[in-house]
Amino acid sequence: MTTSYVEAIRAALGDALRDDPRVFIYGQDIAGSFGGAFKATKGLSELHPERVINAPICEDAITGVAIGAAIDGMRPVIEFQFADFASIAFNQLVNHAATTFWRTGRPCPLVARLPMGGTKGSGPFHCQMPEAWLSHHPGLVVVAPATVADAYWMLRDAIACDDPVIFCEHKYLYNHLRETGDPRLAERLPLGAAVVRRAGSDCTLVSYSAMLHECLSAAGVLEQEHGVSVEVIDLRCVRPLDTATILESVAKTGRVVVATEAWPFGGIPAEVVAVIASEAFHLLDAPPRRVCAVDTPIPVQPDLYAAHRPHAADIVEAVLETVRF
Amino acid sequence: MTTSYVEAIRAALGDALRDDPRVFIYGQDIAGSFGGAFKATKGLSELHPERVINAPICEDAITGVAIGAAIDGMRPVIEFQFADFASIAFNQLVNHAATTFWRTGRPCPLVARLPMGGTKGSGPFHCQMPEAWLSHHPGLVVVAPATVADAYWMLRDAIACDDPVIFCEHKYLYNHLRETGDPRLAERLPLGAAVVRRAGSDCTLVSYSAMLHECLSAAGVLEQEHGVSVEVIDLRCVRPLDTATILESVAKTGRVVVATEAWPFGGIPAEVVAVIASEAFHLLDAPPRRVCAVDTPIPVQPDLYAAHRPHAADIVEAVLETVRF
Amino acid sequence: MTPSRSIGDAMRLLAGRAGLSRELRLAHLRWALLARIVDDRLLTLYNSAQVPGNVFTSRGQEVLAAAMGVHLRAPGPGAIGDIFAPLIRDQAARLAFGETPLDVIRTHLGKVTGPMRGRDGNAHRGELAKGMLPMISHLGAMPSAVAGVLLARRLRGALAYPDSCIGITSIGDGGTATGALHEALNVIAIEKLPFVLVVANNQVSYSTFNDRSFACRDLVDRAIGYGLRGWSCDGTDAVDSLVAVGGAIAAARRGEGPQMVVASLLRLAGHGSHDDARYMPAELKARFGDGVELAQAAALAEGLIDQAGLDALLEELRALVRAAADTARGEANPDPERDDWRVLSTPDLLAMPGPTAEANP
Amino acid sequence: MTPSRSIGDAMRLLAGRAGLSRELRLAHLRWALLARIVDDRLLTLYNSAQVPGNVFTSRGQEVLAAAMGVHLRAPGPGAIGDIFAPLIRDQAARLAFGETPLDVIRTHLGKVTGPMRGRDGNAHRGELAKGMLPMISHLGAMPSAVAGVLLARRLRGALAYPDSCIGITSIGDGGTATGALHEALNVIAIEKLPFVLVVANNQVSYSTFNDRSFACRDLVDRAIGYGLRGWSCDGTDAVDSLVAVGGAIAAARRGEGPQMVVASLLRLAGHGSHDDARYMPAELKARFGDGVELAQAAALAEGLIDQAGLDALLEELRALVRAAADTARGEANPDPERDDWRVLSTPDLLAMPGPTAEANP
Numbered sequence A, B: 001m002t003t004s005y006v007e008a009i010r011a012a013l014g015d016a017l018r019d020d021p022r023v024f025i026y027g028q029d030i031a032g033s034f035g036g037a038f039k040a041t042k043g044l045s046e047l048h049p050e051r052v053i054n055a056p057i058c059e060d061a062i063t064g065v066a067i068g069a070a071i072d073g074m075r076p077v078i079e080f081q082f083a084d085f086a087s088i089a090f091n092q093l094v095n096h097a098a099t100t101f102w103r104t105g106r107p108c109p110l111v112a113r114l115p116m117g118g119t120k121g122s123g124p125f126h127c128q129m130p131e132a133w134l135s136h137h138p139g140l141v142v143v144a145p146a147t148v149a150d151a152y153w154m155l156r157d158a159i160a161c162d163d164p165v166i167f168c169e170h171k172y173l174y175n176h177l178r179e180t181g182d183p184r185l186a187e188r189l190p191l192g193a194a195v196v197r198r199a200g201s202d203c204t205l206v207s208y209s210a211m212l213h214e215c216l217s218a219a220g221v222l223e224q225e226h227g228v229s230v231e232v233i234d235l236r237c238v239r240p241l242d243t244a245t246i247l248e249s250v251a252k253t254g255r256v257v258v259a260t261e262a263w264p265f266g267g268i269p270a271e272v273v274a275v276i277a278s279e280a281f282h283l284l285d286a287p288p289r290r291v292c293a294v295d296t297p298i299p300v301q302p303d304l305y306a307a308h309r310p311h312a313a314d315i316v317e318a319v320l321e322t323v324r325f
Numbered sequence C, D: 001m002t003p004s005r006s007i008g009d010a011m012r013l014l015a016g017r018a019g020l021s022r023e024l025r026l027a028h029l030r031w032a033l034l035a036r037i038v039d040d041r042l043l044t045l046y047n048s049a050q051v052p053g054n055v056f057t058s059r060g061q062e063v064l065a066a067a068m069g070v071h072l073r074a075p076g077p078g079a080i081g082d083i084f085a086p087l088i089r090d091q092a093a094r095l096a097f098g099e100t101p102l103d104v105i106r107t108h109l110g111k112v113t114g115p116m117r118g119r120d121g122n123a124h125r126g127e128l129a130k131g132m133l134p135m136i137s138h139l140g141a142m143p144s145a146v147a148g149v150l151l152a153r154r155l156r157g158a159l160a161y162p163d164s165c166i167g168i169t170s171i172g173d174g175g176t177a178t179g180a181l182h183e184a185l186n187v188i189a190i191e192k193l194p195f196v197l198v199v200a201n202n203q204v205s206y207s208t209f210n211d212r213s214f215a216c217r218d219l220v221d222r223a224i225g226y227g228l229r230g231w232s233c234d235g236t237d238a239v240d241s242l243v244a245v246g247g248a249i250a251a252a253r254r255g256e257g258p259q260m261v262v263a264s265l266l267r268l269a270g271h272g273s274h275d276d277a278r279y280m281p282a283e284l285k286a287r288f289g290d291g292v293e294l295a296q297a298a299a300l301a302e303g304l305i306d307q308a309g310l311d312a313l314l315e316e317l318r319a320l321v322r323a324a325a326d327t328a329r330g331e332a333n334p335d336p337e338r339d340d341w342r343v344l345s346t347p348d349l350l351a352m353p354g355p356t357a358e359a360n361p
């Protein structure tokens, strides 16, 4: 038996609804036989008709509703149909949800699910990566699972977390990533922990979400074709950063490349590189590098799209430049 | 005769309205005898009654209106009453204004004025720094003048610029910063250029907006009390970054501290440090450092507020640690 | 209540008016007076530079806000209570709902003893345990949060018609332009929540008059577009406000769905303590009375209270506020060295999963 | 047009109905048919995997959209023209307004020759020189931009009543929930712009039915709350749509302020080509006809065209679209190596200030 990434998300939602009466889901087109634009909630409203609730097209109010419900003791999970549309909820997320605990001392345990990332032919408004602009304001936990097991357990733990969690799920992984077995039986890592997905000694490669898989294939190529041993770190939680795990690896390798599918300016890799440069300067044997998307909106046409996003080959090149420095 | 920062902004708006019939201003409470929450438009609607237009409380629509007008050949300048409220316009700014030229080939020359930054007693929602979350998406120019002359010329040039410009003006500087003479006679630097405000040899200190002045006083203290010669760079334009000017200075000093009043995570200093670490690694003799605000919302009570934001003393300390590394 | 929306409404409201008890009228007067006195004290503190930031008074809106407050039920032991998200001019409603003058002043002085612990100030205060959501500044953001609380309670089976707890919040004429309010009202109407929106049309939004804030004949005309029941009232008139707001709240409690009250009144001060409001035209000022003065006069005229009683009441309230100010002034400021500067409630995400299930009551 | 808003309206509309010329009716039929044929071709291309991404057809909405298009004036030499921000189901209006089937297909195929040069696709297309704003996906974002164009023109003195250019855009039943739309309509009403919003209530928003999108009796009840004039029509009926939309556009041109038309119809396909719409209840399908079929039948019955003429017209349009598809398919894709990947139009901010004054016509 294999489980896909989206099936793991659905399982986490179903199990959370079953186990905790405080959990409810609110979002566009999530109820009924339809079960969401990506089917992440399919079947759930049949089991929990009152707790899987269709919302109108109003991301600001959806988020406000979740904030109110969270403050009043529930564990709302909201789904944005695409992460891109969370821009409408920006204010409620960064100014309301994120500040509630600090201002009131009362936690605001909501989870916002953001289907993000590039898929071919989806264009400038259905492919964006939201983690950077939701990370600058203090008060939000921002996670981006890259594996099926993480999709399950990080969503369970996001719901269990007392703070507002931005749960960035990668649309490409939904049906393209499958793992053997039941994710419930897989390892449950702490929500905030980064993890070494592949050990190595020549260079640290930091990533998260779907780009992790490009990093893992790059690491394979680097090992087989270039004899370069790469340690691949999956951040999992991009805010706050598990800097200890990153620095520990850099201490070993002395070199680092950070890869993302997102735009470069002020992205997660900028923060990771800045932390490393400040805190592990003496450990570095080469300049830290970033591999990011081209700094334009995401084009729809497949050739442009392919050129816009980083691939394993780009990562291989960046690592080679780094180890040859 | 002296001119204050806000007077320079008013002069720039007035001169632009006078010189270019395409210019109009749209925002809350800007018209009539009132002339804006900070008086930046005082007197302008008397001279140009049709082109200084009061808007309702609808930052999203205000921005949409500016986008449409810009596309149709005007040069709209919109005022958000506080930068904090631009969060409501986030979508129109990053998804509509920022993508228009790339998608259509037609420029979208609007200027959004954001009164930003901390002032005592203003609290979590009237002190924020917006430059980071408006810089990640490609397509916006983001500037933050620190001097009276820049307040004037950068606003003129922002209006002249064919791209959407986020004009971040610091509220504290409005009436606290005065310069002698007419800013119209002051030097007009290129909109995108960083500038060395004080030459030095031991450490580069990068900043922008009001924090520049903390850096300049820190540089004075460092010179006088510690014999440390600091080169102070005013970024002026935070997106795109004038990396050449930064790297040139780092090449000279080998050390860098980047200071901001904003939050640390993914802020402008993260990007600056990441650029330096990647592109000038071999030039660095010490880890680059960031000086930022405490990573919580901005507290209202003066003691907390003072502890929240960085001061010259914090910058002095960071530079000393850097030069003693 | 002019204009009322239908003859049926008008009749019901006349009946409501007759049904106002002496106790309710007196309680209402008390809270309106107390709000005025609290506001005056805040201005005194502001003028002596003891308030970091500005003071936003409710001058001119006490009568309307008190009409909200007297109809609300504060949470208490065993009682779930209403949920209220006050804005800047709801002082009287806050007080009636359980906020103490002491906490008002503490918050304005930035004291660590106040509910916001010096972190947030002036009108940005609330206490979740007392059923009061602390506003964020962004106008329009609170109604959807109130809806969320009500939805939570519905899911827990805690909305019990015909005597349900309700949710209530206010918005100004200016704030009605926000998209956030639109989205929230639409959701509230769809969910048929026991919710009341009080629109305080005080004729001005900072310096912007109604003609630049909306273009409909009357803001109450927005109600039908959401499927809300609309009420209108003269927000300077105690009886009118009590009947309309009370009627709307009672209807929401009965399960008749969300309600919207549009009150007409005038902001009798600047936008905040920093604003001299020189832009206010005399014509407007001439059109509106001072609700607090009118309420006192009416109470005397109707024999609800006599002059001696009123004087005693005023003295009692002034003493209360004076004492609160004295207490608050002596209390501690937050100490930056001891503040925990924590923005997340989860002590350690690297230790999660851990025992979190009970953290959120 | 059921229900019309007043007896005066109803009379005017009856008169309007009588005033529809044969030419207008035939032009309307032509664009509705062409839209259907274009959509069908797009689906064929999609099914043969030639379209990156999805296709969003206007099936069921051609008649309404064509009623918009035939009343619009495209810009041309010396003519400022109307400004139109089409959404996903406005195919017929786009075509009538000057978009060519070739550009539709180019955009769907991602060709560099299309107006979006392969950067944006499917319905996200427009051409500013042709008066068409290309939509961003975020529903509700376009009306304020249309308002901005109109405001720009007013400032330049280019709105000349009683025969002004106008701005027009549409929104679905689902999209009416957006705060962005609310903010825009309020601004438009305040500025009294010559603007028309066509609300296409096709009963469903992706998979969500009206009862979860709004709770008012009829969306046209929103008009009064903004101070817009409201019109209702049967969006499957050619005459009804022409009269209501045409009436609204004519009123806007005359300077009677912003107008809102709410049309009732049914989406006759999935949300997009990827959606089988199995959630659509039979009851809904039974209630609505296919506007394109009804329009053909009516045109035949009323003697506007005979069967041979209709067959010839259909053949002409099919040939047109076939030729466009053949042309587009042979054209170049964008070349990532040659794309300028420029996101700012200013060549060099380090050289600014420079000669920029003429860059923006």
Ligand SMILES: Cc1ncc(C[n+]2csc(CCOP(=O)(O)OP(=O)(O)O)c2C)c(N)n1
Residues within 6 Å of the ligand: B028, B057, B058, B059, B081, B085, B088, C088, C089, C137, C138, C139, C171, C172, C173, C174, C175, C176, C178, C200, C202, C204, C205, C206, C267, C271
């Ligand atoms: C979204 C947003 N934009 C701007 C502001 C700044 N602002 C604060 S109060 C105010 C005027 C509010 O007017 P109104 O809603 O009529 O309330 P009133 O002050 O009259 O009680 C403005 C523009 C804000 N708080 N929120």
Ligand SMILES: Cc1ncc(C[n+]2csc(CCOP(=O)(O)OP(=O)(O)O)c2C)c(N)n1
Residues within 6 Å of the ligand: A028, A057, A058, A059, A081, A085, A088, D088, D089, D137, D138, D139, D171, D172, D173, D174, D175, D176, D178, D200, D202, D204, D205, D206, D267, D271
């Ligand atoms: C702000 C925003 N949220 C979500 C979406 C995703 N979305 C695209 S179309 C759609 C349904 C639109 O329904 P409606 O407005 O009725 O138009 P229709 O498709 O029926 O023509 C949704 C939810 C979006 N485009 N914009």
Ligand SMILES: [Mg+2]
Residues within 6 Å of the ligand: C172, C173, C174, C200, C201, C202, C203, C204, C205, C206
């Ligand atoms: Mg007001």
Ligand SMILES: [Mg+2]
Residues within 6 Å of the ligand: D172, D173, D174, D200, D201, D202, D203, D204, D205, D206
């Ligand atoms: Mg629809």
